[in-house]
Amino acid sequence: MYTDDQLSIRDLARNFARSEVEPEASMRDRESLFASALIHKLGEMGFMGMMVPESYGGSGQDLISYLLALEEIAYCDASLAVAMSVNNSVVCGPILSFGSEEQKKKYLPDLCSGRALGSFMLSEPNAGSDAASLQSKATRIDGGWILNGSKAWITNGAYAKYFIVMAVTNPSLGKKGISAFVVESGHKGLILAPAEKKMGLKSSNTVMVTLQDVFVPEENLLGPEGAGLQVALGGLDEGRVGIAAQALGIAQRAVDESIKYSKERTTFGKRIGDHQSISTYLAEMESKVQASRLLIYRAASKIMNHQKATLESATAKLFTTENAVWICDKAVQIHGGYGYTSDYVVERLYRDVRVTTIYEGTSEIQRIVIARELLGK
Amino acid sequence: MKILVALKQVPDTETKIKIHPEGTALDLSDVKWVTSPYDEYALEEAMRLKESQGATVSALAVGDDRVKDVLRNALALGADEALHVSTSEKCEDPFVVATYVANAVRDRGFDLLLFGNKGSGGDHAAVGPMVAELLGIAQANVVVKLTLDQGRFFAERQVESGLEVVEGKLPAVITTQKGLNDPRYPNLKGIMAAKKKEIISIPLTESISPALQTMKLAFPPPRAEGRQLAGTPQEQAQALLAALQNEAKIF
Ligand SMILES: Cc1cc2nc3c(=O)[nH]c(=O)nc-3n(C[C@H](O)[C@H](O)[C@H](O)COP(=O)(O)OP(=O)(O)OC[C@H]3O[C@@H](n4cnc5c(N)ncnc54)[C@H](O)[C@@H]3O)c2cc1C
Ligand SMILES: Cc1cc2nc3c(=O)[nH]c(=O)nc-3n(C[C@H](O)[C@H](O)[C@H](O)COP(=O)(O)OP(=O)(O)OC[C@H]3O[C@@H](n4cnc5c(N)ncnc54)[C@H](O)[C@@H]3O)c2cc1C
Numbered sequence: 001m002y003t004d005d006q007l008s009i010r011d012l013a014r015n016f017a018r019s020e021v022e023p024e025a026s027m028r029d030r031e032s033l034f035a036s037a038l039i040h041k042l043g044e045m046g047f048m049g050m051m052v053p054e055s056y057g058g059s060g061q062d063l064i065s066y067l068l069a070l071e072e073i074a075y076c077d078a079s080l081a082v083a084m085s086v087n088n089s090v091v092c093g094p095i096l097s098f099g100s101e102e103q104k105k106k107y108l109p110d111l112c113s114g115r116a117l118g119s120f121m122l123s124e125p126n127a128g129s130d131a132a133s134l135q136s137k138a139t140r141i142d143g144g145w146i147l148n149g150s151k152a153w154i155t156n157g158a159y160a161k162y163f164i165v166m167a168v169t170n171p172s173l174g175k176k177g178i179s180a181f182v183v184e185s186g187h188k189g190l191i192l193a194p195a196e197k198k199m200g201l202k203s204s205n206t207v208m209v210t211l212q213d214v215f216v217p218e219e220n221l222l223g224p225e226g227a228g229l230q231v232a233l234g235g236l237d238e239g240r241v242g243i244a245a246q247a248l249g250i251a252q253r254a255v256d257e258s259i260k261y262s263k264e265r266t267t268f269g270k271r272i273g274d275h276q277s278i279s280t281y282l283a284e285m286e287s288k289v290q291a292s293r294l295l296i297y298r299a300a301s302k303i304m305n306h307q308k309a310t311l312e313s314a315t316a317k318l319f320t321t322e323n324a325v326w327i328c329d330k331a332v333q334i335h336g337g338y339g340y341t342s343d344y345v346v347e348r349l350y351r352d353v354r355v356t357t358i359y360e361g362t363s364e365i366q367r368i369v370i371a372r373e374l375l376g377k
Numbered sequence: 378m379k380i381l382v383a384l385k386q387v388p389d390t391e392t393k394i395k396i397h398p399e400g401t402a403l404d405l406s407d408v409k410w411v412t413s414p415y416d417e418y419a420l421e422e423a424m425r426l427k428e429s430q431g432a433t434v435s436a437l438a439v440g441d442d443r444v445k446d447v448l449r450n451a452l453a454l455g456a457d458e459a460l461h462v463s464t465s466e467k468c469e470d471p472f473v474v475a476t477y478v479a480n481a482v483r484d485r486g487f488d489l490l491l492f493g494n495k496g497s498g499g500d501h502a503a504v505g506p507m508v509a510e511l512l513g514i515a516q517a518n519v520v521v522k523l524t525l526d527q528g529r530f531f532a533e534r535q536v537e538s539g540l541e542v543v544e545g546k547l548p549a550v551i552t553t554q555k556g557l558n559d560p561r562y563p564n565l566k567g568i569m570a571a572k573k574k575e576i577i578s579i580p581l582t583e584s585i586s587p588a589l590q591t592m593k594l595a596f597p598p599p600r601a602e603g604r605q606l607a608g609t610p611q612e613q614a615q616a617l618l619a620a621l622q623n624e625a626k627i628f
């Protein structure tokens with residue numbers, strides 16, 4: 001199913017993840033430590049701008065290779081995977097698709113190499129699923145724009161050098177009055193709140209960012225004025241399969257850990273795997289993981305062939321993330337009391353996986369999208 | 378400057394080793410193969426020398442087609458050429474391997490020949506020194522720091538409870554040890570580029586029969602099960618003392 005090149009990339013990611021990412025992943029989770037050094041290494045290896053052409057400093061690889069790599073990183077550390085996914089998918093992606101030649105040359109080489117990290121600022125305290133209702137404003141002045149507003153849930157926020165910000169440039173045009181900008185860190189009007197205290201993904205960084213009279217020069221407008229929602233949502237299908245791949249990595253880990261534990265632990269004179277209820281769980285977990293992998297592959301293949309993939313991407317995201325949550329729940333169950341402690345990795349998986357049905361479009365939104373595809377608008 | 382790095386393919390250290398039923402070889406059915414970790418230091422040092430002072434780096438491996446994987450990995454990390462000394466014979470005798478390496482490199486004008494100080498698993502620590510002897514050139518082994526200057530090498534060697542600093546004339550064989558450097562991972566561009574590069578096959582000019590024969594392979598005996606001492610703390614202490622005196626015969 002995969003090409004030789006795709007498998008080489010997966011193997012490199014797997015090797016790196018298991019030797020370098022895994023050893024301190026649980027410590028980083030416990031201490032909420034952001035993995036700056038690993039992100040830097042991922043950049044040097046070419047994993048931070050995987051689909052950007054080599055001429056802009058990227059690796060020039062395809063979507064499936066990216067998804068395989070993301071899954072391998074998530075297998076060991078879902079927090080690191082989300083930092084990688086934001087940078088690849090919603091920072092490098094829009095700059096590549098909508099940026100001018102100067103913008104691509106200015107931002108992509110640093111973002112792809114790990115020298116700089118990117119953030120994506122769409123959500124607001126009062127605009128999540130309904131992103132188009134965002135309130136942040138950009139007011140035109142001589143030579144540029146002044147940005148004001150609040151952005152919520154910004155992944156990589158405290159560590160990012162470049163922020164892609166969506167703001168209203170013309171309130172009378174509704175959805176068509178939103179524009180995208182590249183904002184650079186270091187501006188005193190870019191105010192970071194303390195990191196959110198999350199249930200999982202504890203070593204990823206999520207912050208609220210307030211924009212207070214932030215001046216953005218004219219040349220930092222990304223894409224045409226009024227095209228902000230296209231810039232933000234243009235790579236939506238890729239984003240959905242990306243989060244599905246992250247959930248798949250976590251779920252695969254949960255399955256592997258459960259198989260291992262089911263062979264080690266004995267009760268009533270048998271390995272617990274030989275009790276029928278546990279073996280049934282394992283069989284269902286494995287089936288769901290395999291089905292998810294094929295759904296992701298199908299959606300990704302369509303996207304790579306430039307075919308419409310709204311239905312495929314939404315089903316892949318919905319099915320994979322909902323089942324990944326179920327799988328991690330069962331993994332904790334199989335581990336009994338031990339699964340409820342941080343001595344076993346399934347406890348972390350259970351917390352980390354939970355967000356995958358929420359971000360990049362909640363499950364409820366995916367169902368709306370799927371139904372709309374089925375029924376017609 | 379021309380640098381040679383000789384690479385051995387070994388079972389991944391994570392692999393659970395199994396012995397073949399005949400008892401003289403490993404069961405290789407489930408083995409994942411990697412570059413011997415000590416050779417990774419050699420390769421990394423070559424890449425650093427290439428970056429800091431300019432050099433062409435040739436990677437060399439002896440063995441069947443399977444060993445081409447370590448050569449591909451070396452190309453991915455930035456080696457300029459890959460030399461495959463192709464033989465389907467088993468290469469367990471270090472003297473056989475050293476002879477093949479020496480014959481392959483003799484007329485290629487290398488200034489520096491880097492080897493891992495030993496192959497993980499076999500632990501002979503012999504091929505590098507043997508190649509130096511066969512070629513009649515200097516050698517420094519178990520090196521943790523290496524500097525080259527004006528046709529000479531300066532090497533810090535790890536020796537029993539200390540360091541020894543040696544210098545000598547190039548060309549020379551240097552065998553590398555943990556601590557020399559921190560080997561990098563290949564990047565995606567390197568891996569893709571390596572797929573397109575050629576691996577040069579070097580035929581054997583002479584075939585020699587191994588003098589070393591493996592008679593038996595065995596695992597260390599399993600550790601005897603532990604024993605819990607019962608009773609009050611005083612009784613336990615008495616029982617422990619008795620066991621140390623009479624069974625372990627420590628006193
Ligand atoms: C860890 C984390 C990282 C994030 N990173 C980023 C980031 O980097 N950049 C960024 O811009 N955003 C980011 N987000 C925000 C994320 O995209 C939003 O949380 C998500 O879009 C949901 O929005 P909300 O939280 O406001 O929930 P709401 O939109 O308020 O939804 C609440 C509930 O109502 C449901 N709902 C809403 N509308 C409908 C409807 N029409 N029909 C049925 N049900 C509905 C939802 O499904 C959900 O169950 C992140 C979030 C988290 C948790
Ligand atoms: C927070 C917490 C507080 C606790 N407090 C106390 C306490 O105060 N006092 C106390 O004595 N204990 C306490 N416990 C222990 C708790 O009662 C045990 O964790 C529980 O009985 C499960 O045992 P186990 O963890 O050894 O799992 P195991 O028995 O090893 O079970 C592992 C898995 O195998 C399954 N399984 C086992 N046998 C079979 C079978 N025959 N057929 C099918 N499936 C099977 C289980 O359902 C589970 O999914 C506590 C546990 C926790 C997590």
